[in-house]
Amino acid sequence: MDIRRTGIKSGRALPQGMGAVKEPPPMQASTSQQDQASPRRFLPSGPLRGRIRVAGDKSISHRSVMLGALAVGETRVTGLLEGEDVMATAAAMRAMGAQVDKVGDEWRIHGVGVGGLLQPQTALDMGNSGTSTRLLMGLLASHAITATFTGDASLSKRPMGRVIEPLSRIGAQFTPSPGGRLPLMMTGANVPVPIEYRLPVASAQVKSAVLLAGLNTAGITTVIEPVPTRDHSERMLRGFGAELEVEEVGGERVITVRGEADLRPQTIEVPGDPSSAAFFMVAATIVEGSDLVIENVGLNPTRAGLVEVLRQMGAQIEELHRRDVGGEPVADLRVRHAPLTGIEVDPAVAPSMIDEFPVLFVAAALAQGRTVTRGLEELRVKESDRIAAMAAALTAAGARVEETEDGLIVDGTGGEPLRGTSNARVKTHLDHRIAMAMAVAGLASKDGVEVDDTRPIATSFPAFEPLLDGARA
Template sequence: MGLRGTVRVPGDKSMTHRAFLMGGIAEGTTVISNALLGADCLASLAAVEALGAHVQQTEQEIRITGTTALKAATIDCGNSGTTIRLLSGILAGSQETYTLTGDESLQRRPMDRVTVPLATLGADIEGTYAPLTIHGQPLVGTTYTLPVASAQVKSAVLLAGLFATGETTVVEPILSRDHTERMLPKFGTDLTIQEQEQGRKIRLQGPVRLQATEIDIPGDPSSAAFWWAAAILGADSRITTEHVLMNPTRTGFLQVLRQMGASVEITNRRETAGEETADVTLMTTSLQAVAIEGEQIPSLIDEIPLLALLATQAEGRTVIRDAAELRVKETDRIETVVSTLRKIGAQIEATEDGMIIDGPTPLVGATVDSAGDHRLAMMLTIAATLQPEIEVLGNEVVEVSYPTFYDDLKTLQQTNP
């Protein structure tokens, strides 16, 4: 049985984190609508409140009155790598001492990828894993070249640059998610972006105080991707996701779907908060195997578990390379995706920086565990729409990024009884 209908997925996770954190240090009251209220983003909201920002929440919007005097605090970032890494940038140039910690999973994730570049601005941060202790210091702008594409590292350095004296420049060899540099001008910050042969340079002059603004957050394409995959894989399926973020650094998954043979219908294009949005419709499709590698990877890193599932139903051998970053996500996503998909019948093997999948392979019933990973839980649930004898344990973890996931699934199932 396929799925049919229309879904409006929750607000974009990356944009919500940034809106909360920037609003917390902006002058005035920032008004945010359609924010994602999953566990990770709520960690960022609680963090700015702990630092002295004033937060008011209604059903329609969140209002954050920012503060410059960031109070000393111990902040629990939960399972949110974005919260701890971006906060590290904000707090490095503040006046107090701060402790950033998180749950057991977060404490296993490496933080030196952020603490090392922040040190080039003069940051004093103890710890290579959480908990981190940050001693606020006067910072001096610098030029930092990213060794690998990383939106979190880029964002941490740029946010530290707001508090630094002089010019801060980030050079990225491959474009990563650019929500920070799109959103900072909304908060009144002047950025210059220069595209060069050797990389993309983003510059800002500090110190600078952000100014409050209004932000309407579009739907998260990483959440919409689960319904795109479900529409492709299901029999007689057609699903439209409304008002989805179409940032070019986030549409790699749609491009790969087209490569695999899917027909992607994009309508109702418009702009909000400096970002393009649209409605996206997909339907049942036969898939062909592809190679996914290189510059494609940063724009679809979160969708690779889904791509692995799609590849099990595609004709031929799919190869995913250059995705070693998956090994330091909520879990080692390469190992967990490979081991769980094997349990449900996939012909899949792990490589050092990706995986190889042969298809098409019928899925078989099994009990599988989310391993505490929200994206793995949702991917396995989509697999269960194809093979109802798949039972997913630990599916409550979807609260991290998509609290209404199972409600929306039920609606789509009822539309096509």
Template sequence: MSHSAPRPLRAAAPAAPLAGRLGVPGDKSISHRALMFGALAVGTTEISGLLEGEDVLRTAAAMRALGAEVTQTGPGSWRVAGRGVGGLVEPADVLDMGNSGTAARLLLGLLSGHPIFAVMTGDASLRRRPMKRVTDPLSATGATFWTREGGRLPLAVRGAADPLPIDYVLPVASAQVKSACLLAGLCAPGTTRVVEPEPTRDHTENMLRHFGATVSVTDTPDGRVVTLEGQPELVAAPVVVPGDPSSAAFPIVAALLVPGSRVVIENVGLNPLRTGLIATLREMGAALRIENERIAGGEPVGDIVAEYTELSGVTVPPRRAPSMIDEYPVLAVAAAAARGVTRMQGLAELRVKESDRLAATAALLAANGVQAMIEGDDLVVQGTGGAIPGGGVVETHMDHRIAMSALVMGLAARSPVAVDDAAFIDTSFPGFATLMNGLAGGAPIGPA
């Protein structure tokens, strides 16, 4: 599980257009939550399509350490025998969350409501990421946290013996902070209430209902109010994990940028709070169609058909950021290939991702001959009209999405694009290079 030697990769223009049908790995957000809610439910939860990337395997290991029985029964198929709400036990060792901010922040919510002591750490990237935005509201439950300077991991938590419900107004829209508060509220009597300024991904609310909790959502002039009735009995329920729209973004953009391409990505999650990239690419003129729409496990899914298109620059409004927060690096690659200027507004949240993703995205473009500027919290990209120079080496800063975005750029650039380390791609998209090479009918992505 540890990353020692870096794995440099490079991508060059393929000899033929990208073509074919593919599935992308299971949705990471839903995979984490399926394991956590399975651990809190009474009975045995069967999960299919689970993302078996490192981040999610860390969550599986953490749930095991907290007393749930978690077993893999086949590729993507898992079984979780839960302990009921409030039933988690004290872990015997440190919980190592690897590279996963989602797992770490949601788990802090779970631990806050249980009268147990736990210590959490992560890899070098995760130990740099701020946890204070979660520990501050969670302290209202009665939980106590000890952290490194700046609220960073490793940290220790002693959960509340008699947890109190939380009433919290989010200063910045964040699905992770919202979810942590709701998970803490499961163990508290009474109503937990979270107000978010902009709607963020609602997988936690959907899955809580799927497992039998009472969750209500109301839009008010002050924001979206999410309430949870505490101490529900969660009952085991099967979960079918759809393909991750954030992972689908990479083959979608690659197909749009490589001339003559047509790619179908099957069984992708189409939760409306996750489809900001599709809306944006369509505004840029992209030939994108959705086929075979259906509902699975409380979530809308469908197949996405992407065909090569000459794109035009657009302005992306700040209110769209929560629905595509992980897709900005690959959108910036599409913007680099488009005609005209693309301005992505309101990207403050990108500064606290796996890396300072705003700075890393601007640097990715600059290293490959594309003009880009950060103006306040906006990223402004000057499109090349389909003639990205390329030829650069991109510093990934241990960020899987920066690495994959750079490799997609290499497929569409005049000169190959290299990344200093691609080892971290496995956290969210195991087999990424193999799958992209399969669409190209060759190996445009290979060792640098």
């Protein structure tokens, strides 16, 4: 195995303080991305074989920590994703009074109760985590405390207006940077007002922010969801004891939560993240001779769109030992190499696989014929503009890609390896999913693909590179 690596790995110092202060904390920018980049060339691979287990689901991990911090008593969590994003959430909850500690393989969270959050002494550094930022803004919106949110260079470019607007209706006040971005200061409402809010775009983060704000708001808070998005918040709020109802009315989901909730601590086993498993599903599909089992993958129907899309393209993905874990469907996935055929992806599946499109574009680049994707405007405002970033990265690696306003059109090689990047690095734009997607592209290339920085991978999947190298060994 030929692996070329330069640069260093760097960790991020996360805030740990807690307590109350009279003056709001100062606004400051995060410096977590100022260290030296760590490029790596991912070279052509032999078959991926054996059994692997991917990191715990990031969405469930975030919510386990947050809801555990709002429950009275001790919540215990196994399988928690220990990437930088979730650790930023844990540090923020510590800063607001909760105890969050790891004991052996288990995380133990001693909550303060709904309404019991304390004002943090220092700014809350969210690193690269948009989920942490938007959901915590929802939590704080109905608590009469002031907090400042900062983030790295990538997160500081992401607009927060989509959560500021509904949370302002509840009574929270915001002082964001120009364009509704971080650094951002907010003060929660003294007397929060329950609202009915119709989501203008399909966003699980906005939905969750409003529902979390409703926990400490007297009365009924309602979210109307024209297009279903991942439902981890609804499942987990119910599990923690919140009075939450979901109805179908006129083809829309109407979600209500009763405020002044009394949450009960839980014991949670976090399933494997389908967004992390996605990279190995595509890698095993496009690398000849592969036969890989990915254990314990969460298959929540609001998250499993990629599995069905890959099957439509011809992928061989078999579900083994399907079961329920903590109210979430889970299975081991056996993935074998198979030739793929391009398809037109139904825009309706986008919310169930929005984070998986970067690696789907890689699969499309190796398929026979044309793959067309539409309705992906949301990808423009992720950690990077993922439509533009993947168009540029795949083109640099030799793929035939056309960028449109709301997606990509990819003409595949019919299974022939991509050219690769012999004398250039693809730009990841500090985006972990761009880095991992192009790592997978390198496995099915002639010259390999060099990404400009592998450090962002640690935000969501610290074990990605060792797992990939082990599966190829």
